[in-house]
Amino acid sequence: MSASHPLPVLDRPTPTPPTDGGAACVALVGNPNAGKTTLFNRLTGLNAKTANFPGTTLECRLGHARVDGLALTLLDLPGLYGLTTGHLEEQLAADALVGRVPKLPHPDAAVVVVDATALDRHLYLASQVRELGVPTLIALNMADLARKQGIEIDLPALSAEFGCPVVAVSARTGEGIETLAHELQTLLNAEAHPPAPESITACTECDGCPHTARHRWAGEVSRRTSKTTRRSIRRATDAFDRFAVQPVFGVLLFAVIMAGLFVAIFWAASYPMDLIEAGVAQLGNAAGAVLPEGDVRSFVVDGVIAGVGSVIVFLPQICILFFGLTLLEDTGYLARAALVMDRLMVKVGLPGKAFVPMLSAHACAIPAIMSTRVIDSTRDRLLTILILPLLTCSARLPVYAMVTALLFADQPIIGGLVFFGAYALGILAALSVAFVFKRTILPGKPKPLIIELPDYRAPSLRTALLTTYDRGLVFLKQAGTIILLISVVLWVLATYPKLPEDQLAAVASPADAALVASLEAQDTDAAREELGLLHARYAVAHSFAGRLGRLVEPVFAPLGFDWQINIGVLSSFAAREVVVATLAIVYGLGEDAAEDTPTLTQTLAQQTRPDGTPVFNLATSLSLLVFFVLAMQCLPTQAVARRETGSWKWPLLQLGYMTALAYLAALATYQVTSLFMA
Amino acid sequence: MVLTKRLRAVGYVRVNCNLSQERVSLDRLPTGTPAVVVGVDAGDDDAERLKVMGLCEGAPVHNLRNGNRMITCVAGTRLGLTAAVARRVTVAPREQDEPTP
Numbered sequence: 001m002s003a004s005h006p007l008p009v010l011d012r013p014t015p016t017p018p019t020d021g022g023a024a025c026v027a028l029v030g031n032p033n034a035g036k037t038t039l040f041n042r043l044t045g046l047n048a049k050t051a052n053f054p055g056t057t058l059e060c061r062l063g064h065a066r067v068d069g070l071a072l073t074l075l076d077l078p079g080l081y082g083l084t085t086g087h088l089e090e091q092l093a094a095d096a097l098v099g100r101v102p103k104l105p106h107p108d109a110a111v112v113v114v115d116a117t118a119l120d121r122h123l124y125l126a127s128q129v130r131e132l133g134v135p136t137l138i139a140l141n142m143a144d145l146a147r148k149q150g151i152e153i154d155l156p157a158l159s160a161e162f163g164c165p166v167v168a169v170s171a172r173t174g175e176g177i178e179t180l181a182h183e184l185q186t187l188l189n190a191e192a193h194p195p196a197p198e199s200i201t202a203c204t205e206c207d208g209c210p211h212t213a214r215h216r217w218a219g220e221v222s223r224r225t226s227k228t229t230r231r232s233i234r235r236a237t238d239a240f241d242r243f244a245v246q247p248v249f250g251v252l253l254f255a256v257i258m259a260g261l262f263v264a265i266f267w268a269a270s271y272p273m274d275l276i277e278a279g280v281a282q283l284g285n286a287a288g289a290v291l292p293e294g295d296v297r298s299f300v301v302d303g304v305i306a307g308v309g310s311v312i313v314f315l316p317q318i319c320i321l322f323f324g325l326t327l328l329e330d331t332g333y334l335a336r337a338a339l340v341m342d343r344l345m346v347k348v349g350l351p352g353k354a355f356v357p358m359l360s361a362h363a364c365a366i367p368a369i370m371s372t373r374v375i376d377s378t379r380d381r382l383l384t385i386l387i388l389p390l391l392t393c394s395a396r397l398p399v400y401a402m403v404t405a406l407l408f409a410d411q412p413i414i415g416g417l418v419f420f421g422a423y424a425l426g427i428l429a430a431l432s433v434a435f436v437f438k439r440t441i442l443p444g445k446p447k448p449l450i451i452e453l454p455d456y457r458a459p460s461l462r463t464a465l466l467t468t469y470d471r472g473l474v475f476l477k478q479a480g481t482i483i484l485l486i487s488v489v490l491w492v493l494a495t496y497p498k499l500p501e502d503q504l505a506a507v508a509s510p511a512d513a514a515l516v517a518s519l520e521a522q523d524t525d526a527a528r529e530e531l532g533l534l535h536a537r538y539a540v541a542h543s544f545a546g547r548l549g550r551l552v553e554p555v556f557a558p559l560g561f562d563w564q565i566n567i568g569v570l571s572s573f574a575a576r577e578v579v580v581a582t583l584a585i586v587y588g589l590g591e592d593a594a595e596d597t598p599t600l601t602q603t604l605a606q607q608t609r610p611d612g613t614p615v616f617n618l619a620t621s622l623s624l625l626v627f628f629v630l631a632m633q634c635l636p637t638q639a640v641a642r643r644e645t646g647s648w649k650w651p652l653l654q655l656g657y658m659t660a661l662a663y664l665a666a667l668a669t670y671q672v673t674s675l676f677m678a
Numbered sequence: 679m680v681l682t683k684r685l686r687a688v689g690y691v692r693v694n695c696n697l698s699q700e701r702v703s704l705d706r707l708p709t710g711t712p713a714v715v716v717g718v719d720a721g722d723d724d725a726e727r728l729k730v731m732g733l734c735e736g737a738p739v740h741n742l743r744n745g746n747r748m749i750t751c752v753a754g755t756r757l758g759l760t761a762a763v764a765r766r767v768t769v770a771p772r773e774q775d776e777p778t779p
Contacts (some may be wrong), residue, residue, distance in 0.1 A: 082730040120754030121732060211729040212736055215753060219737075222754070238756075242743055245758065339747050339758035346760075448763040450727050453749060453756040 023064065023071040024188050025105040027097055029129055030113030031122050032079030033332070033454040035141040039113055039171035040076040041466045043067060048074075050470065053092050054103050059373070060096065062105075067181035073105055083128045084210070089376070097132055109135040109187055111180075116146035116153060116168065117455060119226055123218035126162065131196045131204060135187050136164045139180060143168035145457060150229035158225040163197045172460050237455045241336065250340035257333070258359050261324045265317055265363050272316035280309030299491060307487020308480070317394060318367045318475050321360055323468040325371065330459030334374075335451050342449045348431045349438030351375055351446040354384040358430070361391040362423075365637045366475060369644050377447035383437055385644060386654055389637050390430040392423045395577040396628060402580050403625045405601045406616050418625070425629050429661065441653075490574055492544075494582075499542040504535050507542060540586050545571055559627065559663070560620035560670040562609065569627070576633035619677060623670035631662035702771070704733075704750060705764035709741045712772045715752075719766035731757055733767050 030036040040048070044063030051062050061076040075096065083094040092101060099106030112129050114122040130136050140146075140153060159166040165183045169176035187193075195201075203214040243249050284305045291297040328334050334356065342352025350358075353375045361368035368388045375381040392400075400422050408415040438444075499507065505516045516534060519527040540546050541563075549567035556566050564586040572579035580600070587603055607615040632638065632655045641651040707713050715737045718725050732753030733739065742749040742756060748764055750757050 081727075118754045124730075124732070124753075209729070209734055211734040215732055215734055215737060219753065238742055241749055241756065245743060245747060245749060247745070247747075335758065339749075342760065343747050448724055448760050449747075449758065450724070450731060450763060451758045452731070453758050 024108040025073040027075040027107035034113040036113040116140040119222040138166040140168045144170040153226040269316040303491030322471040326464040326467040327459040332454040348434045351380040361388040365389045387430040392426040494545045499539040574635040619673035623666040627666035632658040704767035705761040713769035717768040
């Protein structure tokens with residue numbers, strides 16, 4: 001795309017001023033590091049929602065604000081460097097500014113958020129917006145930082161250069177917000193709006209390179225209207241950057257920072273997670289006490305509450321992750337991290353910016369996929385989304401814990417190595433798949449990194465909290481809709497058709513039938529409980545899920561799985577951690593035993609095949625482990641991938657390749673290990 | 679002093695005329711050496727991105743860090759970029775004592 005695209009100049013008279021009582025719509029536009037989102041959050045607080053540009057995955061945020069008596073609808077557009085490069089994002093933002101995007105409100109005015117500490121760069125976009133013909137106001141953000149850096153800006157002079165009001169604000173401290181509201185009110189009520197000054201329109205009309213002319217103009221205006229007396233903060237940033245992006249030290253620094261964040265996620269999240277688990281259990285008990293025994297109770301307690309609860313338990317991890325990442329991004333450090341990691345990532349066809357999502361995926365693939373929005377090239381973003389679920393998320397940990405406990409309960413070192421091996425296998429698989437996709441379905445090189453490195457600054461707690469709230473809400477909405485639906489479907493499959501109590505003896509094996517008869521004769525509480533567990537076990541086998549488990553036996557037999565493991569694999573299709581609970585039920589322990597690892601593993605270790613050999617031998621256990629490292633087994637992730645990629649094509653490809661990879665790898669593991677054991 | 683002011687007022691054009699050294703690609707410009715962009719390999723998306731970010735003809739520039747992943751200062755901010763991309767930008771170093779526009 002070499003030619004510049006013309007600016008979409010507004011072709012209608014100035015917009016009508018808002019009528020009394022009706023909120024005027026104001027679009028916020030600015031460079032990625034201008035503090036636009038901080039200003040948006042400052043003005044709207046919790047009254048905001050995320051919206052998509054129709055037909056795309058590109059996001060903007062809509063919010064309502066009342067500042068100094070002025071009611072506003074705010075439209076926060078994506079961060080941009082210019083309006084004319086022909087990128088879809090920039091085209092859409094330009095269209096949105098002049099009200100040409102359907103389903104988005106027509107802006108009555110535009111507020112260009114400009115970083116007062118980097119006028120040269122930011123005035124470029126401001127001049128383009130000014131040319132659109134929308135009533136424009138320039139908000140000189142970070143006025144407090146500019147003062148600290150000894151930057152003095154002549155506001156009236158700058159206002160004269162642009163022919164529009166200029167207000168100094170600090171979105172972080174709230175300074176100047178009232179003045180901003182006042183000036184906006186005046187702007188919105190004005191009868192007429194002067195056109196852009198000729199010095200600005202001359203940049204577009206000149207014959208030479210339009211970028212050169214505009215940058216030159218921006219530089220000149222910046223010099224005419226501001227002067228700097230100190231540059232100490234900038235120098236400190238420069239000095240630190242010389243080390244922060246060094247190939248060795250930079251990687252080490254990044255490793256330490258991310259390790260700190262992840263330790264925080266795993267430890268700090270464990271407390272609220274315990275609380276949520278306890279809360280879900282109590283809710284289940286309360287519902288169980290109120291509802292009469294039967295299908296309705298089972299549906300509510302085992303289907304809805306347990307199903308949604310098992311996913312909501314990850315909410316603290318997701319929130320802490322986004323809180324930490326937003327703080328880190330706000331300091332300006334993540335831009336450096338992208339530069340450091342780019343060097344390593346590019347070798348497998350991934351961009352440097354994919355590294356943070358890949359680390360996040362070790363907590364949960366859902367926020368990781370959501371955080372790929374920082375990657376601006378569609379190809380790079382798709383490739384990253386496709387490989388993210390291969391990385392070991394925390395939902396795999398119960399499975400890993402079960403298998404290592406099963407195999408190496410008395411050998412903690414080997415157990416630890418197996419754990420490490422499972423993590424390493426996930427990372428290796430992700431990088432290999434990226435490498436293969438780079439040469440097949442997503443050819444090409446990652447978009448070369450060109451990234452602005454802003455000055456380091458103290459992060460905004462408010463922005464971090466509001467982003468956390470927003471991401472948490474998106475996750476909860478998923479849990480409330482698609483995850484709820486999945487839980488219900490799974491419950492139906494595992495419950496119907498039902499096995500009547502009196503037919504237990506008829507379907508049980510001869511040995512179990514004798515046990516049933518003796519237990520029924522005893523008629524004690526203990527016997528009844530034992531009978532209940534036995535019934536649960538045969539009920540699962542009798543259900544659709546159980547029948548499916550037997551049906552797919554020929555498919556999974558080469559992997560060393562028996563039909564009970566198959567039920568585990570199938571039932572965990574939607575959420576992998578379910579496998580532990582399912583195995584506990586099908587081997588007749590009851591769901592509570594899944595919490596109690598020693599009991600579960602002892603029971604699993606005692607299971608035998610018809611020929612008397614143990615079911616969970618080394619080959620089958622490793623095969624099961626490898627399968628769970630690589631298989632998709634998470635419908636919520638798929639639902640999020642569908643939302644983020646805008647079609648089912650990519651999540652289906654993800655499901656297909658991961659299942660095939662998991663199957664083949666587990667097959668190889670079982671067959672090879674069996675050979676060595678024989 | 680007067681000359682400095684005048685140079686600043688007329689901006690990049692005058693500085694462009696004071697070229698005194700060989701042209702090099704941006705990735706080979708030694709750190710700390712002030713230079714002016716004299717050309718960007720045009721023709722695609724990346725070149726357009728570079729220009730929007732400020733790396734266009736006439737822009738004063740200096741490198742903060744060289745190497746495979748480098749940092750250059752242009753239009754009042756730092757840009758992180760790969761040497762491969764920087765190779766497409768041709769710069770002309772300026773004398774150290776020339777004023778930075």
